[in-house]
Amino acid sequence: MTAYSSRHVSPHVAQPVAQSADETADRSAGPGLSIEIDSKRYPPVGDAPAHVAIQGLRLTARRGEFVALVGPSGCGKTTTLNIAAGLDKDFEGRIGLPTAPGRSRPVLGYMFQNPRLLPWRTVYQNLALVLDGGADDDERIAALLEAVGLTAVRDQYPSRLSVGMARRAALARAFVVQPDLLLMDEPFVSLDELTAQRLRALMLDVWHARPTTVLFVTHNLREAIQLADRLVLLSAAPTRVLADLPIDLPRSLRNDEAAVEAFRAELLSRAGPAFRLLG
Ligand SMILES: Nc1ncnc2c1ncn2[C@@H]1O[C@H](COP(=O)(O)OP(=O)(O)OP(=O)(O)O)[C@@H](O)[C@H]1O
Numbered sequence: 001m002t003a004y005s006s007r008h009v010s011p012h013v014a015q016p017v018a019q020s021a022d023e024t025a026d027r028s029a030g031p032g033l034s035i036e037i038d039s040k041r042y043p044p045v046g047d048a049p050a051h052v053a054i055q056g057l058r059l060t061a062r063r064g065e066f067v068a069l070v071g072p073s074g075c076g077k078t079t080t081l082n083i084a085a086g087l088d089k090d091f092e093g094r095i096g097l098p099t100a101p102g103r104s105r106p107v108l109g110y111m112f113q114n115p116r117l118l119p120w121r122t123v124y125q126n127l128a129l130v131l132d133g134g135a136d137d138d139e140r141i142a143a144l145l146e147a148v149g150l151t152a153v154r155d156q157y158p159s160r161l162s163v164g165m166a167r168r169a170a171l172a173r174a175f176v177v178q179p180d181l182l183l184m185d186e187p188f189v190s191l192d193e194l195t196a197q198r199l200r201a202l203m204l205d206v207w208h209a210r211p212t213t214v215l216f217v218t219h220n221l222r223e224a225i226q227l228a229d230r231l232v233l234l235s236a237a238p239t240r241v242l243a244d245l246p247i248d249l250p251r252s253l254r255n256d257e258a259a260v261e262a263f264r265a266e267l268l269s270r271a272g273p274a275f276r277l278l279g
Helices: 021-025 077-085 123-128 137-147 163-176 193-209 221-227 257-277
Strands: 002-005 033-042 051-061 066-070 092-097 108-111 181-185 213-218 230-235 240-246
Touching: 033 077, 051 066, 051 077, 051 213, 051 230, 051 240, 066 077, 066 221, 077 092, 077 181, 077 213, 108 163, 123 137, 123 163, 137 163, 137 193, 163 181, 163 193, 193 221, 213 221, 221 230, 221 257
Parallel strands: 066 213, 066 230, 108 181, 181 213
Antiparallel strands: 002 092, 033 051, 033 092, 230 240
């Protein structure tokens, strides 16, 4: 495991590292993700005073585990993701990142609400951009584009893509680096439900084929139940873990609306009123 604290070196971000077949063979072995945020304080800006966003937060994920992070608006989910990613180093605490055997640094993948594709690059080029020009780049990109159904538009520019296609391209880009940790910040929000459902199913297909540790932020309890192995519910002010629950609904039932609804009802009764804040 690669560890860093606010005073140490940040992880390697979205840069691929050559991988041997042995590395890909067992991606669930080894240490996972460990987040310890003793304190995260945003400094004062203008008239706005300093703000302590997070205090004493502890969060872990086993290697290869899919963890959904849910909680009310402003409770610190994005801040936690930014800290885990090494994008925000101004905090007190320690972060331990999963790292595949043979890699000197962890590789991270991201997917945000906004696909953030470069408009002047084709779909293919947007994926190539996060790779290092290795001999197998073309093969990796082609395989991912095939997996998300974008082979036919690989040479199109993002402006020619539908909203759903653009998210699929972002999904492919997040996985093409073969991330040790995938950070997802409400990646399927503001989509019509049918498109969102298709993307969730696609996401699971890609993840099953290319297992990695996932930290997935959502406000949507049904979405968390459909996707995750574990659900961590955060409270606001102060940010802390209110509930940490396994989602032991068989994956074969995750697309069954009635089964998800029944599981959600059970979670609400198990975890109490905290979950009622969520959809
Ligand atoms: N740059 C900043 N400066 C000052 N305060 C900030 C800054 N960014 C976030 N905050 C504050 O930190 C707290 C956590 O914000 P964060 O964006 O992490 O919450 P969130 O749980 O992701 O919210 P949402 O679900 O609405 O996206 C909030 O009170 C927010 O106002």
